[in-house]
Amino acid sequence: MLPLPAQFIKSVQFHFGEIGEKWLKQLPELIGYCEQKWNVKIEEPISLSINYVAPAVMQDGSSVFIKISIPGEEFRNEIKALDLFRTRKMVKPIDYDLKCGILLLKKLVPGDSLAELSNDELRTQIAAEVHNSLTYPSQNQITLLPTTKSREGQLRKILQTNPNGIGPYSRSILQKALSLFAYLNETAKQNWILHGDFHHENILRDKGGWVAIDPKGLIGEREYDFIQFLLNQLPKENVEQTINKRIEILAEQCQLAKHRLIKWGFCHSVLATCQTSDDKNHYNEDFYQGSKAFFHLCKQIDAFGATNF
Ligand SMILES: Nc1ncnc2c1ncn2[C@@H]1O[C@H](COP(=O)(O)OP(=O)(O)OP(=O)(O)O)[C@@H](O)[C@H]1O
Numbered sequence: 228m229l230p231l232p233a234q235f236i237k238s239v240q241f242h243f244g245e246i247g248e249k250w251l252k253q254l255p256e257l258i259g260y261c262e263q264k265w266n267v268k269i270e271e272p273i274s275l276s277i278n279y280v281a282p283a284v285m286q287d288g289s290s291v292f293i294k295i296s297i298p299g300e301e302f303r304n305e306i307k308a309l310d311l312f313r314t315r316k317m318v319k320p321i322d323y324d325l326k327c328g329i330l331l332l333k334k335l336v337p338g339d340s341l342a343e344l345s346n347d348e349l350r351t352q353i354a355a356e357v358h359n360s361l362t363y364p365s366q367n368q369i370t371l372l373p374t375t376k377s378r379e380g381q382l383r384k385i386l387q388t389n390p391n392g393i394g395p396y397s398r399s400i401l402q403k404a405l406s407l408f409a410y411l412n413e414t415a416k417q418n419w420i421l422h423g424d425f426h427h428e429n430i431l432r433d434k435g436g437w438v439a440i441d442p443k444g445l446i447g448e449r450e451y452d453f454i455q456f457l458l459n460q461l462p463k464e465n466v467e468q469t470i471n472k473r474i475e476i477l478a479e480q481c482q483l484a485k486h487r488l489i490k491w492g493f494c495h496s497v498l499a500t501c502q503t504s505d506d507k508n509h510y511n512e513d514f515y516q517g518s519k520a521f522f523h524l525c526k527q528i529d530a531f532g533a534t535n536f
């Protein structure tokens with residue numbers, strides 16, 4: 228195993244603190260455990276964010292992907308989501324180890340992601356098609372996975388612990404986002420089984436077409452699931468126009484309510500920016516720019532009063 232990249236170590240420490248540090252130390256052992264348990268040869272990872280994901284070769288020569296995560300609720304939800312999407316456009320799991328947080332996945336070939344396509348309209352159309360054949364209305368699975376109501380709870384907690392605001396946001400902006408979150412949850416007509424982290428890098432090309440990977444699993448209104456996609460892979464300029472064009476395409480191809488996409492967009496981008504805010508007042512600039520664009524779009528549809536950033 229090569230030394231772990233500094234950025235990977237930093238991200239794991241930021242997200243998981245001490246538990247993350249302990250897990251980083253255990254990684255060589257966990258890799259050895261996988262190689263023994265499944266008789267695979269694990270190759271070097273291509274890029275790492277907060278999980279250890281690497282290609283591997285089974286003894287019969289077949290190619291797989293190994294994903295090692297910190298065991299816990301998020302990992303269990305990913306396993307549940309893979310199961311809920313098992314007959315749909317989702318990567319197929321081969322096996323997993325809940326206790327150790329290890330997942331063995333069928334390798335997608337060629338495996339390039341939607342982020343590698345440069346035509347933004349085309350990649351938005353492909354994302355709409357994948358989502359149409361991936362997600363479905365929830366029946367009685369409401370207790371299985373986190374909900375958009377729990378995301379609202381996360382923002383409420385952020386406001387409670389940061390009553391004077393956090394990162395780039397004042398208290399008043401956080402309150403606006405929170406009341407809109409509550410309104411949207413209360414007025415949602417149909418809950419769906421959602422991917423929960425649907426964006427360009429989590430949509431890969433396989434022999435039979437495009438499929439999703441890396442589901443977090445979430446239950447809520449379908450519009451919510453597109454916000455990460457709307458915030459991702461944005462140009463440096465014309466952010467709002469790009470978001471608007473994507474909304475047009477998604478609303479038409481997936482029969483979504485544009486005004487709810489815009490409102491969810493504001494709530495989620497504020498939450499996502501807060502969640503990346505550290506004690507040095509650093510935060511994800513793309514999420515913040517996205518929240519500003521959604522704020523402006525909200526004002527155009529008169530979603531709330533006259534507060535400015
Ligand atoms: N089954 C697979 N076949 C081919 N490539 C894969 C497969 N699973 C993962 N990958 C590659 O590994 C990358 C990381 O995988 P994944 O998104 O599951 O991990 P992650 O750590 O949760 O990433 P992130 O936090 O960036 O979303 C993917 O973007 C993709 O390039």
Ligand SMILES: [Mg+2]
Binds near residue numbers: 428429441
């Ligand atoms: Mg991913």
